[in-house]
Amino acid sequence: MDMQVAKKKLGLKERYALMTRDLGWDTTYQPMNKVFPQAEYEGIKIHDWSKWEDPFRLTMDAYWKYQAEKEKKLYAIIDAYAQNNGHLNVTDARYINAIKLFLNGISPLEYMAHRGFAGVGRQFPGVGTRVACLMQSLDEIRHSQTQIHAMSNYNKYYNGFHDYTTMIQRVWYLSVPRSFFDDAITAGPFEFMIAIGFSFEYVLTNLLFVPFVSGAAYNGDMGTMTFGFSAQSDEARHMTLGLECIKFMLEQDPANVPIVQRWIDKWAWRGYRVLTLVGMMMDYMLPKRVMSWKEAWEIYFEENGGALFNDLARYGIRPPKFLDQIAFDKDHISHQAWGTFYNYAAACNFHSWTPTDDEMDWLSAKYPNSFDKYYRPRLEHWREEAKKGNRFYNKTLPMLCQTCQIPMIFTEPGDPTKICYRESDYKGTKYHFCSDGCKDIFDHEPEKYIQSWLPVHQIYQGNCFNPGVDPTAPGFDALGAVLDYYNMAVGRDNLDFEGSEDQKNFEAWRGMATKNI
Template sequence: MAKLGIKEKYHAMTRDLMWDPQNYDKKVVYPLIEKEGIILKDPSRWEDPFRMAYNQYVKIQSEKDGIYHSVRNAFEANDGHAKVVDSRWYEGVKLFAVNVQPGEYQAHRLMAYIGRHIPIEAIRFATFNQAIDELRHAQIEIKHYAHMSKQMDGLHNIPRTSQNLWVNTVVKSFFDDAMTAGPFEALIAISFSFEYVFTNILFLPFASSAGAVGDENFAAVGKTVQSDESRHMALGMAALKMLLEEDERNVPIIQGWLDKWYWRAYRMFCVLAALVDYYPRIRPISWKQAFETYIEEQVFNGLFKDLKKYGIRLPKFAQDSIKEKETYSHSVMRLLDQYKVANPYRVFTLQPDDYEWLSKEYPMFEQHYASFFHNNDEDIHANSHPGLPAVCSVCQVPAEFPNPDNMLELLTQYSEYKGKTYMTCSPGCKHIFDNEPEKYSQFWWPAEAYLGGEFGEDPIAGMFKYTGLTPEETGEHYTSRDHARWLEHRRHLGLDKIYF
């Protein structure tokens, strides 16, 4: 028998393994396959671009786990936490933790959902591997946060915090939206818009910041997670092209999904802009630079030029996101500061070098944002808002973004549906709401629970109980017990204090 080549071996190991429901109506077994209007002529020709068999997958992942855990063990054993240049960095890691880790777990469920409802063997095998990837990422991140919880507030009750924290509705709404869409739309949402378009800007800039400030543990988390993303990105690109090539009638459907899910993912990742620009004391890259590199150059000027031959244009609100790159991180950080009493991660008084860097990187900062943050110099609660913000009916982000064309007005939009007014944060989210009002009119708004008395007679105390936090775990970092413990740890190790 002739020895099989790589392609033939992969095909033999991953094909003809599906159950053929000869005694059942295939439409009953796969009830969603025709619901979205997607036309499939010969999906069997589609291949997972990596052609990775399961035994290869396990071997590679095992080696990567071994490398990561070696770095993590060394970091923990050598008091790496105390050696970062400024402890405020860990407030950003908390912010990353309570948003990204639940998203990783939700992504594994979403990939399982896609594999269950799309009877194409190559897609099923690829989504099976990716589902395991997402669980691996969630477990690695939980392991990281478990160590952090020994040193830092805010992470001692991740199950409750992840479930009930108001800001987590941003991530949950994205994945709930995808899980309640059809399987092909869900595939575009996660494999294309989430993985291909935004995965680089999610992990690479913040991991670079981790290396710059001395957090080798988180840098290793970013590297081992990002090493899987190349496969996820390839799946997204291959799946998109497969659907476009199957039938030209798929093109307008796909375009609508790209319009929607680009903006959904862009808004979901808004907090990353603040993480990159504000939380590291040493910044290897700005949000604006990262957006220009990973979104404008790689996606808009690269990928979408290749998709033009299929009749695909840029996402509908791509230009709005380009305009916002000058203001995005500052707007988000301002929101985090205003509602710091409701978060498990603290904000902080900006230092002189922060103002210098921000003013240099963003010409608009001095005129439109510096005075806001200077309010904290004398009174850290000068900008604090009691309670919870009014949020967008679609993305769940507070609807308080300025119009980059006129900084004196907000982008906030309004829609009417069944006699009720719904607020959205931008034209992009209004467009999404107006296309599917029945879906988004059912959203849960934490502020309604707050105002409706669901937190009891003392809503502030009720909110802390609901989120699993205490008042001492919120507020400002440099006056917190976390910062005091970090300084004491450094003194105990004989390390010189670098920053206040």
Template sequence: MPMGTSQRYRALTRDLMWDPKTVNTKKIYPLVEAEGIRLKDPSKWEDPFRMTFNQYVKIQSEKDQLHHAVRTAFEANYGHTRVIDGRWFEGVKAFAVAVQPAEYAAHRLMAYIGRNIPIEAIRFATFNQAIDELRHAQIEIKHYADMSKYYDGLHAYAQTNENLWFNTVPKSFFDDALTAGPFESLIAISFSFEYVFTNILFLPFASSAAAVGDEHFVSVGKSVQSDESRHMALGMSALRMLLEEDDRNVPLIQSWIDKWYWRAYRIFSVISTLVDYYPRVRPISWKKAFEIYVEEQVINGLFKDLARYGIRPPRNFEDSVKEKEHYSHATMRILEHYKHANYFRGFRLQPDDYEWLSNEYPSTFDRYYAPFFRRMDDHVMAVASPGLPAVCAVCQIPVEFPDPDHPERPWTQYAEHNGKTHMFCSPGCKQIFVEEPHKYVQWWWPAESYLNGEFGNSLEDMFKYFGFAPEEANEYYSSRDYHRWLKYRQQLGLDKQYGSIVTD
């Protein structure tokens, strides 16, 4: 007898589970009880997309065909020469270090969650998402492989991704999640990272790519974001399922939301600069994107609905709202301080940059940040911060964020543990440390290891470890990449520049 749609879906997904006969289920899934989550009847939970594997493969195959057609055309027609300003690709390099390793780590994390949660629908959804994340990593690496033919910094991409100090930020986030229990990991990634922040990751940056003429990255953004809708649905439905299973789950889930909101927010700091600074044309500011995608849709929308379960907005969310006026500028200032040690470059701000940033941030940019960038414009090759930065023991970003209530003061926090003083970039990171110090006391920082002699005895040894050379760092408009880009355009008859470029 032919199966109906629901019967076929169950046969192709739910019936893949089995009940062990000779082994206690708790021994197969020991982490569920260890986390403290109570499950009464999780079998009733359904994947909101109700997707079978053959449907998944068909959809992903069609998306891959569309994306690779765009990629092939872009590469064949030297599309990189047609962007408004080649400094855009320095931002894409930053995206490469920040996001692509996170995609691969998410692939591993989803496999870990699926293995350790005894719920059929969650296991099948995380299986699909693990493949999604691996696919995202692959199409992004393919993009960077083409860029490496023309631009600095990407010739040893795997080594750089593994070793560059900048990548300790996403690494710390995903290592933290991989060492949590499976349900906490699910809340960390599928809810806090995917549902709360993924729109602000791909939509504004992909819009910026379209505005500057990078059709390839537009295609990457669209292909990835179409998967994110499923990931967001998984996070939201899993959260509701856990809240409805047992009231005793509520305080535990609240503590996870508090922690992982701030952890995800901090990892997105570099995205704020990629929206506000690296594009020469910006469709939207970080502040406005944050207001739309986080404040309106999540804080003022979703959490009002979750209040009926006893869930309140994340701890420290008010700090992130205050910081929206400063976030991209403070992060760009950090990157500018240490541009001599990154394989993506900072750049001299142009007159139209100052005008746009001043208009979008009238109460903060001119007063607190423009003077710093003007000083850097006069000394583009200068090392703004000699020595090595102090780094947050939780998010591993240099502790150089201002207090949003008193922007002239640093927001640096301190906590003692086992006789040692630890530093933090913000109250949010300090609170996370105080609640789980054992997770953060053993963090490793490449720059500190350089001082300890782990990379050799010279600065050249450190760059060799990172996988790029000093001349591939520093400032863009004075770099060989900028002059190469101009030559590419001249050879293709694209001599016209966007506006005026100040280089001297």
């Protein structure tokens, strides 16, 4: 790289102070608490906003310079990848389904993060915090757009990429990531910072962007590798903002500690549930595997998160609740999730499959406590049945958790053979949960979570059909009508990978790329 380094007249710290903090003033025409109406209702007490400091001390001139450099690199790689028909160099076409999940389930969240940080940046009275939130807001829309650009190349050739903006609002499993972000963005500004800035960015995004994106590189997907690492280069700044923000809240007033602790408990659990999808992508959807979900969890959550919570102990903060259960479940959740998508492959916009023999052996080796005992038998049974032309398609709708909205697939703490059922009564109605973690969150704010838009219940209420569809007509095909509403092409986007159009096309095109036909 050849960058000009300008001679500086001021040091980094002075420059940052002059360019951020000095920009603020207290309002006089209107009282400050009217100008910043969300700053107090969550109970967080801030006495001196000037104590907050962005450790990266990034000013806009430097921000544009480095972001421009990142964009140039990113688009050079994306262009080269497209020009070279790079999609035909991925390990095999099953891999592309992980990218479908990424575009449909994760990129829309980047856009929501953009809106969220723009929103909280407006609400914070402190100048340094506002500037940092502004930059993160810009980063997040960049992530969303670069991901859409990068993956649009796959949309030219493969199914399931065509309508993620509709699908995030309608498809059953996508209500999980969507409701996660909707929950955060409808909280107050401080809770949003703990939810996204701290819990998600600091404790959890490493698991998505680092081992998974390294895995994309390993599977020959330069497009995803480059947008992933380009996004993650911003995440380092976001993580630092999240950590700074939590320390600032804890240092400002001891009364903030229990509020922050409850948010840490809530959002560590919420994030952990959403990441189940990533666990499944790593263990089942990357044909060449970099590390197992369990190994990634141990490095990035247990080791790195452990160090973080040791550091925060001096403020009276303890690690998030339910860590024993989380530690036990790392042997199980990726398998339980893959089994779920295998069950409901008829209602998915990506394909699923049973692992090959060597993949099963890899899973046995990585999960000696669980895979052979609990999960191999069902996968082998499904494979045998599929060979006989009797592939399992579960067509009965599942019971969902009121909080995380994931089907009730998770098992009792310590017993992977029993589904975990929890329930609460609120104002005369029963609500059901997949875990103590999700029940706790509901019980604390029931008025929020009784509003969950649960896809299964919405289907039964008749709210998931296109206008003009008559569910009382003779011979009405409910599943078909729901898939129409999802804008999913039946027989192309859904069902097993084996026999799919993607599989056939990839084989034919790869053949054309290596032979003179």
